[in-house]
Amino acid sequence: MRIYWDVPIEMDDGLVLRADLFLPVEEGRYPVILSMGAYGKGLAMQEGFPSAWNIMIEKFPEVAAGSTNKYQNWEVVDPEKWVPDGYACLRIDSRGSGRSPGYFDSQSAREIRDLYDCIEWAAVQDWSSGKVGMNGISYFAQNQWYVAKHQPPSLAAICVWEGFADLYRECCYTAGILNEMVANTVEMQMNTVQYGRGVNGPRSAVTGQLVCGDVTLSEEELARNRFPIRKLIAEHPFADEWYAERSADFAKTIVPLLTAGNWGGQPLHTRGNVEGFVRAASSQKWLEMHGYEHWVSFYTDYGIDLQKRFFGHFLKGEPTGWLKQPRVQLQIRHPGDTFVQRMEQEWPLARTNWTKFYLHADGGLVVDEPDSGAPKRLAFEALGKGLHFTTPPLAAPMEITGPSAAKFRISSSTENADLFLVLRVFDPAGKEVLFRGALDPKTPVAQGWLRASRRKLVPELSEVYRPYHAHDEDELLTPDVPVDLDIEIWPTSIVVPAGHRLALSILGRDFEHDEAPSGLSNMKFAMKGCGPFTHNDPADRPVDVFGGTTTLHFDDGARPYVLLPVIPAAAGA
Template identity: 50%
Template structure:
């Protein structure tokens, strides 16, 4: 027997009222659907909203069971204090927020889950929908008029876009591990195509496209079809979606409309901001949280940085307390000391997954001592002084060359963005550079970390396709080169070129006698310990970079990218890392 929606239900000993599948009519006539969790009384409360494609009726542990089980086992504070019956991937637990005086609204984005329309991921139309949903929510009879947005990944990334549209009742935003530049952080790393979206689109998006209906998943949250109510043919489903990975491959420059239409205008983001990054988020999320924090026009903004898995700290008491203090202050006007909190809160990283909390006033950190560490091709070392000219050659699709620094003579902290300048020549018309910033212990065993996804993630990474070497002179800094990606400039074989490479922000405290290293490779980093089991909904096998791989033959034909590449160092070819030493 079919259920008629919207449907009201009282849950949890009469404490929470739920309105399932509430319709929101968009300005173009498309019906978007949401679930509303509110205190079961007649008072008014601020709203916490998310908008995204993962299916609001799909319980966290249905297709993300490995992540859920591990998180609950390692962090018992996550499931504590909740029945967890309404846990949904990468959004807040309504039980823990409604009980503290919030209305929680989960919106299935256009063409996903229970919402109609054409699925067009991170499109400008999605951002407009999100803005309309915010205004609609602010006018609900049980809402105070203030709306906050808060979520992980997709539910964070689209916050940058909607905030730049300035919906009038959007009062605060918390972007938890959310990229802000879809070209540079998702589609093309340094101009090199990343295949992440291919499996992600198939396994995490198409499985909940609106219209899958009875051919899809029954949601454990509501006990109804996650992507209904209609069941459409495969032909109809194809007509109702844009093929996101294919569009990425077709749009190779950041200036293509596909990318510019998705790029937020940071100068228009002017509401209170909490941006939360992950040191191990290489390949998708970490860069955007730092960049969004720095570039947003908000005068009241904070940066928090943590480690371990991509989803975990959002749900722990550590993350939950930070989020609630932020939103309590801006949505409820609660005088809780948030305004006196230092602007930058870092969990500084040590080997063996040890973190120590530190506070600062700016990013990069105010006490940064920028130092050059010079590459020496004659002996593959990293030196304090610029050496004599030398060169070393490797093949394009190889493990490349590793430069090793001497052991540090005392505990040494490096925290911040890293700039890399190198000179190269190639015997073909292009070259892909994979720069891996690494640390080795006293026995020259590599120190890796539980990254956002991969359990053996290096300290940091950067990428650049040599034909994309052109810099944006306005946005580039010595410690963060910024490339325009607006034209392709082929190499003349044998000629020497200067490349400036952005290595994503990181934090590492080296114990005495540990060493820094830099690998310049022609392919993705590979953890020396070999392959490990991946996460089925992301990738079956992890090798050190999780699902963020760069192996597409159309993008990297061997005739171009498997040539011989020579690194030139010393003398007039001053190749070096610009490192942020702290203390």
């Protein structure tokens, strides 16, 4: 490869961003794979995210094969696996990050304007074919949604790999409940590579350059040069314009796109990918859903093949057969981290048997049979063990693939309540079957959330299987007066074996399993079943409000149920 370090890209306000450019040896014009983000282009994945790298290489040694791995960088393509195929790879440190100076304001209008300008800059360089594609995971995926709504002329295709699209609903406030992961991630993974850390930051093992610029600022100066994430989130508790600026506008998303989500990516790396596929205005869009860790599938032979067939068609005009690719490619999940690939044409699947599983006051979870008899009530301490409902052992395997929703009538002893729903599987011996999540290696099948005061729906965006909440105001409860809730449970896929039981837990706090916690080097706390996506902020969830008693009502005309996407077995299966 020809490699150019710290290529200057001047923005419309005169500030110069820095990028690393990887080109084939032969002179020519090449399509561009572009990424821009806040993790430091000079920080090797092996150094910045060692546990993630080690997990990936141990389980999928193919990732390290065929590359020196010197240029592996967190959540972006390995140029050694792309440049030989005739691509230019351009990695850009976003404003205020790595070696790019300026005020760090993650995914703001200013940052997305920079990204737009970088796309158009790349298109007119003498090494560029004029076609630019974006590829990458998480941060490098979600900003694809954000820039796509501005429709840069040279953006020919995007591959959004596990990237949320709605900063409020999928990131900062999970269904109205403050998600502590956001601020923790910014502080641990972005502020640590902020421009100006200089000699106090890491140094590139390849170039010897300081990853965070050649200027060394004090902690006070650094703090003044970045957005105060915790303060801003607290100041914006509703889905207002601040979030809209930092979220997708699917009606304006017309670029060809491949969106890839993770069944275990709740509540960050699943919903946005599915919503993007369903709602984007693009006539050329494809959905892929997989499992395993959040960062793994992107780098495997499976992931790279999918990406190269997509970009080969849209950036190079190669006969990759992409237009024959089914619109939906699913890795159907089975216990034991087993996945079976299946091609589909739509989402949700047209043949879905939407099935109501009614909650019975005796703890049963029963198909299409509301609890009979006089109205009943079940109460639980919001911060306690919750309520649990279980099916009988299944007589035959049952596939659940798609979004789910619950409809409850609840009351609270206080003026509010948070609901945490957990879809679970138990084996014939009664042991819970946990699944490898995107970040947490031991997660339940699916989860859903809702703050009761944020129960107002947006009718034009709601479906019976996926309620959509406005989150624009609080409608506080009157203590002990029941209200109706429609609760979204994020998309999932699982084939539950015969003899196993399906269960639904209703909690007033985050789910935690009974096994030993797990950890990652880039995460602040140990993980106990919901990864780093915890909801324990005392300012957002004061105990005197969210530590009361929640009551589930079994009333005539409002029997509680969960609607699950049961997929009929194929003929002859």
